[in-house]
Amino acid sequence: MISMDDPTLRFFETNNEPECIKECLKDCYCLAYSYSSQNEEGIRDPSRKNTQGCWFWVTEPYNLKGEGTHNISSRVSESSKESSNNTPSEKPETDSNSASLNQVLAISIVVSTLVLSLFCGISYISYKRLVNRRNNNQNNIEFVPQNTRIDISELLHLDHSKEDDREGVDVPYFELESIIAATNDFSDENRLGQGGFGPVYKGKLPRGQEIAVKRLSSLSGQGLQEFKNEVMVIAKLQHRNLVRLLGYCIKGEEKILLYEYMPNRSLDLFIFDPTLCVSLDWEMRFNIIMGIAKGLNYLHHDSRLRIIHRDLKTSNILLDEDMNPKISDFGLAKIVEGKDMEAITNRVVGTFGYMSPEYALDGLFSIKSDVFSFGVVLLEILSGKRNTGFYQSQKSISLLGHAWSLWIEDKPFELLDQILMKSCNSSEVLKCVMIGLLCVQGDPDDRPTMTNVVMMLGGDMATLPNPKEPAFIPRRDHAISSSSSSSKQDTQTKNMSMITEVAGR
Incomplete structure (x- = not known):
């Protein structure tokens, strides 16, 4: 009211x-x-x-x-009107701020989720790597570079050898457990072959690198000295035509050497196999001959000390994936000090058919002994026939005698493997036959050095001298020759000292 x-x-x-x-x-x-x-x-x-x-x-x-x-209406001031009028316009601004806040919140949630997922992923990968590392602990190679010199010095008794030997060995030491894991406990499936040193196995390192594992056999004629030769000599050698030593292991009776793996294995498997020999055309064989010559020339003339291999043969020439040759097996190698070119030993070791006559009969070896072996290898590569066990006719009992007979009869191309007739270069074939005969001459002084061999292989055949009769051709005066060689040994022994220890370059 x-x-x-x-x-x-x-x-x-x-x-x-x-x-x-x-x-x-x-x-x-x-x-x-x-x-x-x-x-x-x-x-x-x-x-x-x-x-x-x-x-x-x-x-x-x-x-x-x-x-x-x-109904009562109240009067409102202008300021109140403005305030009232502004209220509707502020609502969209509030809605815009709310929308922006929602966007920022959504982006923050997405970024946080991604960061968390990335962190979880990295953590999971790190965990799996740690678990795999622990599970494959036996497969890991344990390098002990700080103890390598001590181990090899003590085990090989370097304190009693020459001063150069005490410098140690720059080759990693492998734990036996890691080698056993790499070769699947030296399984027959991984066995590559058998050498004078012992069986050779294929192995695989944790990172996937394939290796060749040479295991010293208890029945092997080679022992600690040959093992030492391998470690001390080849570890210091660096050449594309020499096999590379990756490491060694000595534990109890086990003596093991690890090399780079050669997928095509050895040269003899190709040239003496009637099926595989087809894959070696003339160009490939000539490159192999040149590679062997360069590797041997490095051993004789380019290393700090002159190294005589003493067991060069086709089975000790390994082939990599590109069929490049690499000289291997330095268990019998010797180093001649200073400017000496030869030495004498009472212990003749090597492979018959590749040994020079002065070494086989008198124990005298030199760089010319390796040249002789190279000549035999060269002639085997050309003919696809082995020097030992070769029976072409009653006139000759060796490949060298057969090659010489064809040479003096002016039939050098009959020595060549028949599968090479279509791919061969006639001038290069004739040059190689001639160089092979020069390398296997009976007198070491008549044989060229490996430096000359490399030059002759890359040069003109017109400058080559005529070869003389090779060694090991049956003659009636063989006994006289052997006797005179023994007398020659007595004379030379007075001027040369025995070298029984070696050191790498």
């Missing part, structure tokens, strides 16, 4: 509400108004019953009492 006795209330007669609003706005004291189309019971003024009009309040309309419903 609105009381008319209230001094804060004013009345204005009008028959429409817009006039009511206009009058309230004109009066600066009007704070609120109420329009009614008739006098209601809530307005207690009998004189204005059924009269239309407005009621103005000059103060806040706080004294409203009674029944009924009255």
